Structure formats: structure tokens, C-alpha cells
Amino acid sequence: MRLDALTLKQLRALIAVADHRSLTAAAEALGQSVPAIHSQIKNLESAVGKALLARSVEGEGFSPTPEGEDILLAARRVEAVLSQAAARIRARTAGFQGQITLGTVSTAKYFAPRLVRMLRDRCPDIEIDLRVANREETLIGLQHGQFDLAIMGRPPRGELHGAIPLGPHPHGILLPPDHRLAEADGFDPSALISETFLTREAGSGTRILMERYLDRLSEGYPLTIKAMDSNETIKQAVIAGLGVAFLSLHTAVEELKSGRLKQLRGPGLPVMRHWYLIVPGDTPPSAAARRIAEEIEGLGGTFLPAVPVSA
Incomplete structure (x- = not known):
């Protein structure tokens, strides 16, 4: 490999083709010609010494080869590092001493803005950029180096050593107030598993936890599960009587x-x-990231919502 022959233009061309699966679409996205994109990819492959893109089995579009995936991961990290450097320069220009990007899973949006407000009061010299995404997007952001810090409910295996517990995260089954099980102090599992369960998309942390919980109750009985695109939609559907939901109770404090x-x-x-x-x-965290991490840990979970106890 001739690493000194790699250029940002080549790496950005690779990202664009991988994202759009087409030379034409990549050229449009970057405002370049198709021959220019083709030339950049070929020069990049020459520098690496391996083919980085291959046509799909169906013959429609391009997908990265294994070597292409390696270079693509590096390219995305380069873009993320440059983007963070630009954000830090903008922050210093605006009078801040540091800048961090805090990523959170979407369930955390019910307390993350309050946390950022508390952090700004404690660290007014550090600019904090809050990014809210689903679990998959947050994991990708961590992998690509887009976040200095992240908050989630189930840390990825590769980050277990850097996972700092912040506080309890209760999950429960939410019912409309007139539901037959709403006032019971216990429940018959057969009555519960006959319900329609409204949930997030496959792969979300909440859904994985729900499936593990229900598997113990259902003993193989087929469940009726309907996926919805947001916690807000799920809550409104439960209120309307369309089913029951297994959700983080931090998402439903006001409704409870x-x-x-x-x-x-x-x-x-x-x-x-x-x-x-x-x-x-x-990579070693910046001084600003270390300081914000210490502040978050020092808050002892006081930013987490208090879940009301059902009467």
C-alpha cells in the first residue's frame, strides 16, 4: 500500500459511491463528473493495491469489497475527526475553550436536554453538541468516531471497559387506563401474551429487552407484535386502545x-x-471530553426522570 498516495478526494468519492451505490449518484452528490469519480476510485484502488468496489450480484449498483470496507471505515473516521476538529475551531472562535459531541439513543431524549443544560451551567466554557439517534445509528457513530461521549442503555461489547453506570433505567408494560389489567396487583401470563404488543423497530435496545421478557412468559406461544417508528407514536396508540407497550418508563413519565x-x-x-x-x-478523549464525563458521572443520575409509582 502507498498510503502517501491517498487523498481526501479519493476517500470522499469512495464514501459517496458506497452510500449511493452508483457512480452517477455519487457524482451528483459531490458536484463532480462521473469520469472524475471513476478516476478517483481507480487511483485509490491503485494506491491500496486491491479492488475496493464490486458490482452487486444482481448487477445493479456497487458495494464495497472486504478491503473496501476497511478503507471505508477509515475514510468515515477521517471525515468524523476532521468534522470534530472544525467544530472545535468554531467553538474557540466563538469564545469557548473546548467542544464535545454527546450522542444519545432516542430514549434518552426525555432527559438529555436537561442534562446538557446542567452541564452548560457547570462548564460554560465548553460547547456541547447533542445528537439524538436510534441505537443502531448511535453505535455507528461510536464506530466512526463521530461522538466524544455517548449515553445508552446497553453498551456495545467493545466499549464495556469504558462504560460508566449513571443510574437505574426501569422498563415496564404500559396500558390504557381502562384496560382490564390496569388495576390488578398481579396478572395471568396467558392474559398478557394474548395482547397486541406495540414496539420499536427490530434491533432497538427496548425491543430486545421486551422479547427477552416475553419469551419467559410465552413459552413458545406466538405473540402479536406491531412495530412503530417512535416512542411517541407507541404511547398514543396505547392511549387509543390499539394495544399495550413495553417501553422505558423514562419515556412515559408525564403520561403516568x-x-x-x-x-x-x-x-x-x-x-x-x-x-x-x-x-x-x-482514541484518548480530549480534555473537554474528560471534564464533561467527570461532570456527568458526578451528577449521580440526578438528571434522570422520577418515575411515578402506580397507585
Whole structure:
């Protein structure tokens, strides 16, 4: 490999083709000609000494080869590092002493803005950029180096050593207030598993936890599960009587306080997990990231919502 022959233009061309699966679409996205994109990819492959893109089996579009995936991961990290450097320069220009990007899973959006407000009061010289995404996008952001810190409920295996527990994260089954199980102190598993369960997309942390919980109750009985695109949609659907939901109780504090939703009560509920702060371990954190991490840990979970206890 001739690493000194690599250029940012080549790496950006590779990212664009991988994202759009087409030379033409990549050229349009970058404002260049198709021959220019083709030339950049060929020069990059020549420098690496391996083919980086291959046509799909169906013959439509391009996909990265294994070597292409390696270079693509490096290219995305380069872009992320440059983007963070630019953000830090802008922050200093605006009078800040440091800047960090804090990534959170979407469930954390119910307390993340309050946390950022608390951090700004404690560290007014550090600019904090909050990014909210689903679990998959947050994991990709960590992998690509887009986040200085991240908050999630189930840390990836590769980041376990850098996972700092922040506080309890209760999950439960939410019911409309007039549901037949809403006032019960216990429940018959057969009555529960006959319900329609409204949940997030496959692969979300909450759905994985729900499936593990219900597997113990259903003993192979087929469940009716309907995926929805947001916690807000799920809550409104439960209130409307379209089903029940297994959700983080931190997403439903206001609805539980007002009585628009009820918690199912019974053995094993709520299901307790924890929130974690992830400090990526592949590169040393900046001084600003270390300081913010220490502040978050020092808050002792006081920024987490207080979940009302069902009467």
C-alpha cells in the first residue's frame, strides 16, 4: 500500500459511491463528473493495491469489497475527526475553550436536554453538541468516531471497559387506563401474551429487552407484535386502545403522572436496567471530553426522570 498516495478526494468519492451505490449518484452528490469519480476510485484502488468496489450480484449498483470496507471505515473516521476538529475551531472562535459531541439513543431524549443544560451551567466554557439517534445509528457513530461521549442503555461489547453506570433505567408494560389489567396487583401470563404488543423497530435496545421478557412468559406461544417508528407514536396508540407497550418508563413519565397511561403491576416488573456513559476507547478523549464525563458521572443520575409509582 502507498498510503502517501491517498487523498481526501479519493476517500470522499469512495464514501459517496458506497452510500449511493452508483457512480452517477455519487457524482451528483459531490458536484463532480462521473469520469472524475471513476478516476478517483481507480487511483485509490491503485494506491491500496486491491479492488475496493464490486458490482452487486444482481448487477445493479456497487458495494464495497472486504478491503473496501476497511478503507471505508477509515475514510468515515477521517471525515468524523476532521468534522470534530472544525467544530472545535468554531467553538474557540466563538469564545469557548473546548467542544464535545454527546450522542444519545432516542430514549434518552426525555432527559438529555436537561442534562446538557446542567452541564452548560457547570462548564460554560465548553460547547456541547447533542445528537439524538436510534441505537443502531448511535453505535455507528461510536464506530466512526463521530461522538466524544455517548449515553445508552446497553453498551456495545467493545466499549464495556469504558462504560460508566449513571443510574437505574426501569422498563415496564404500559396500558390504557381502562384496560382490564390496569388495576390488578398481579396478572395471568396467558392474559398478557394474548395482547397486541406495540414496539420499536427490530434491533432497538427496548425491543430486545421486551422479547427477552416475553419469551419467559410465552413459552413458545406466538405473540402479536406491531412495530412503530417512535416512542411517541407507541404511547398514543396505547392511549387509543390499539394495544399495550413495553417501553422505558423514562419515556412515559408525564403520561403516568396524568393517568393517561398505567403500569402493569406484578412479579418481575418493572424490569430494571441501567443507563451508561460510553467513553470511546479507541482514541484518548480530549480534555473537554474528560471534564464533561467527570461532570456527568458526578451528577449521580440526578438528571434522570422520577418515575411515578402506580397507585
